[in-house]
Each structure stands twice: as structure tokens, then as C-alpha cells.
Amino acid sequence: GLGVGIVGLPNVGKSTTFNALTKAQNAEAQNYPFCTIEPNKAIVPVPDKRLDALAKIVIPDKIQYSTIDFVDIAGLVRGASKGEGLGNQFLSNIREVEMILHMVRCFEDGNITHVEGDVNPLRDIEIIETELIYADISQLEKKIDRLKKQAKTSKEAAASLVVAEELFKHLEELNPVKTFEKIEDDVFVALDKELRFLSNKDVIYGANVDEDSLADGGNKFVEILKEHAASVNADVIMLCAKIEEELVGLEDEEAQEFLTDLGVEESGLEQIIHKAFDKLGLQSYFTAGKVEVRAWTIRKNTKAPQAAAVIHNDFEKGFIKAEVIAYEDFVSLGGEAKCKEAGKLKLEGKDYVVQDGDVMHFRFNV
Numbered sequence: 366g367l368g369v370g371i372v373g374l375p376n377v378g379k380s381t382t383f384n385a386l387t388k389a390q391n392a393e394a395q396n397y398p399f400c401t402i403e404p405n406k407a408i409v410p411v412p413d414k415r416l417d418a419l420a421k422i423v424i425p426d427k428i429q430y431s432t433i434d435f436v437d438i439a440g441l442v443r444g445a446s447k448g449e450g451l452g453n454q455f456l457s458n459i460r461e462v463e464m465i466l467h468m469v470r471c472f473e474d475g476n477i478t479h480v481e482g483d484v485n486p487l488r489d490i491e492i493i494e495t496e497l498i499y500a501d502i503s504q505l506e507k508k509i510d511r512l513k514k515q516a517k518t519s520k521e522a523a524a525s526l527v528v529a530e531e532l533f534k535h536l537e538e539l540n541p542v543k544t545f546e547k548i549e550d551d552v553f554v555a556l557d558k559e560l561r562f563l564s565n566k567d568v569i570y571g572a573n574v575d576e577d578s579l580a581d582g583g584n585k586f587v588e589i590l591k592e593h594a595a596s597v598n599a600d601v602i603m604l605c606a607k608i609e610e611e612l613v614g615l616e617d618e619e620a621q622e623f624l625t626d627l628g629v630e631e632s633g634l635e636q637i638i639h640k641a642f643d644k645l646g647l648q649s650y651f652t653a654g655k656v657e658v659r660a661w662t663i664r665k666n667t668k669a670p671q672a673a674a675v676i677h678n679d680f681e682k683g684f685i686k687a688e689v690i691a692y693e694d695f696v697s698l699g700g701e702a703k704c705k706e707a708g709k710l711k712l713e714g715k716d717y718v719v720q721d722g723d724v725m726h727f728r729f730n731v
């Protein structure tokens with residue numbers, strides 16, 4: 366799946382954040398009848414002002430945004446990989462997601478217990494990340510046992526075993542998979558594809574602060590977290606989970622005012638959604654008709670026929686040409702007809718690499 370898993374110690378604000386995401390999902394739910402609603406999953410619209418600009422020109426009956434899945438992964442505590450808390454079961458839930466939103470407590474509140482006694486972002490991060498490494502070690506151990514048997518008769522398994530044992534050493538020193546030196550090696554890539562190492566997933570740190578710190582633009586905990594994140598090439602997004610929950614309930618204009626008062630352009634939730642979308646290597650192209658103006662999600666560098674398949678498989682099978690208008694042209698010239706007149710509607714073939722924001726119409730044989 367394309368999902369983002371939310372992890373973090375207890376009482377750091379995971380549920381509050383997840384609730385805010387669920388509200389964002391429900392606000393758009395009538396537009397996504399194909400989505401089954403699951404208790405631990407939120408299918409969240411990706412805000413995109415370009416869709417609103419297209420809609421102003423086309424005046425469609427409805428607008429549909431791209432979506433991104435968030436999965437609430439509760440129960441990660443010290444000792445989880447040894448079966449503490451909910452134990453191994455939820456570690457397998459993390460395995461399925463493509464990246465991790467690691468919520469970190471950056472607020473002090475005497476009424477809300479911290480499971481480790483005090484607020485300390487680096488210690489908290491280390492607890493969680495060590496659990497992920499332990500979980501990878503235990504998976505890898507089992508794999509190595511299997512490979513040892515297979516290596517007697519298979520050269521491929523023997524080659525795999527060499528890399529697996531090197532990785533094992535790396536992990537035993539409590540290094541995450543993502544810093545393993547053979548990360549580009551085909552043999553490693555195959556192992557990772559099979560075992561889906563937890564400590565190899567991209568991470569966004571969510572710095573959960575109180576209302577005052579949000580207004581102040583941060584606090585000492587956020588600074589510590591940012592310094593750490595920079596050293597491991599990860600992103601930090603500061604938010605106040607409680608405020609995010611309120612924000613998703615407001616009308617657009619009210620929410621905008623609220624954010625302007627805080628001196629930020631986007632809510633923390635929006636920043637997280639956009640950052641995750643980008644880190645997952647995703648982008649959108651648009652279709653703009655009277656019935657709907659809609660964003661379709663594709664991987665970066667997707668060619669036209671495969672982009673068409675996101676709408677319908679038949680569009681790929683019978684692909685003839687794609688009519689393409691760049692987003693900027695569509696908006697600045699004021700719609701399809703004007704773009705056609707100005708020579709800005711291009712006919713592209715099966716090798717065309719779809720660009721972010723392309724407004725597309727597919728021609729296909731049935």
C-alpha cells in the first residue's frame with residue numbers, strides 16, 4: 366500500500382493526530398464512495414489549490430482530490446519486539462506501510478503521564494527506533510536460518526546469505542537498515558523487498574507541541590528534535606495535535622484566519638500530508654470536465670498509458686494519444702478551448718512522461 370504509519374510512544378498525541386486526519390477524511394467522504402472506512406485507517410484528501418483554480422474555470426459538479434492513507438499503529442512501547450504491549454502483531458502492521466510518521470512528544474503537561482517519566486525527545490525516538498531494529502533483527506535471523514539450508518544447493522541463496530550476515534552485524538550494533546552500506550546492492554534490494562525492513566522506511570518526525578509553543582514558533586524540545594533530524598536527513602513538522610483537531614472542523618475562511626494569526630501558511634496536518642505525498646514519490650495529474658475536476662495520483666516519471674490506467678485499465682490497453690495542457694497554461698489562458706486556439710494543447714504518445722499538474726484527456730480504442 367501507499368500508506369503512512371503513525372507510530373510513537375503512548376501519550377505523545379498519536380490518537381489526537383489520527384482523529385484530526387479521520388475528520389479530514391470524513392469531510393470529503395461523500396466524494397470517495399469506493400473507500401471502505403476502517404477504524405485504524407484514514408484516507409485523507411491531499412489539499413491542492415490548483416484543483417480549486419481549475420474548478421473556477423470549469424465550474425464542475427464536484428472536485429476530487431488525491432488521497433493518501435494514514436494507518437494508526439498503536440502499542441509501540443519499550444520491549445515491543447519481545448512481545449511487550451501489543452507485541453509483534455502491530456510490528457507487522459508497520460511492515461505493510463511505506464513510510465512512517467513518528468510522533469514525538471514536545472509538550473510538557475503534568476496531567477498527562479509520560480510513560481518514561483519526563484519529556485525527552487531523543488530518548489523517546491531511540492526507544493522506538495531500537496524496537497524497529499530489534500524487529501528487523503528477529504526477521505533477519507529467521508531468514509538467515511533458511512538461507513543457510515538453501516545455500517548448500519543454491520548459489521543465489523549463498524550470495525544472499527553473505528549480505529544478510531553483513532546486515533545482521535550492522536543491526537546488532539543498533540544501526541538502522543537505512544545506513545547499511547550495501548543499500549544499493551541488488552541482493553540487498555531483494556532482501557528488503559521480501560522482509561520490508563522497518564528501520565529502512567523513510568521517517569517524518571511530528572513534533573507535537575502545546576498551543577503556546579506553536580504560537581512562539583517552537584520550544585527547546587523542537588530544537589533538539591530538529592538537530593537530530595538534520596543529522597539523519599529526516600524532516601520535522603511541528604504541530605499542535607489538539608489545534609489540528611479543531612482546525613479541520615472549521616470552514617476554510619476561518620481556518621485561514623487562524624493560520625494567518627499563527628503566521629503560518631499551512632496547518633501542521635497539511636504540511637505532513639504534502640511532505641508524505643512528496644516523499645512517497647507521488648504526484649498528481651488532472652482531468653477537468655463538467656462532471657468533475659479531479660486529481661489522479663501517479664508515481665513520478667509515469668508514462669501516459671500507465672497514468673491512464675489509474676482511471677481505467679481499458680485506457681491503457683486501448684491507448685492512442687493523450688491530449689495534454691500544462692496546468693499553468695490552462696489557468697493563465699482560461700480553459701481548454703483557449704489553450705487549443707493558442708496551440709497549447711499537445712498530442713502526446715505512449716512515451717510521454719506525465720508532468721505534475723498536467724491537465725489530460727485520453728484518446729483510446731475500446
Ligand code: GDP
Pocket residue numbers: 373374375376377378379380381382472474477573574575576604605606607608
Ligand atoms: P497517544 O497515546 O499517543 O495516542 O496520545 P493521545 O493523542 O491520546 O494524547 C494523549 C493525551 O495528550 C491526551 O489527553 C491529549 O488530549 C493530550 N494531547 C495531545 N496533543 C496535545 C497537545 O498538543 N498539547 C497538549 N497540552 N496536550 C495534548
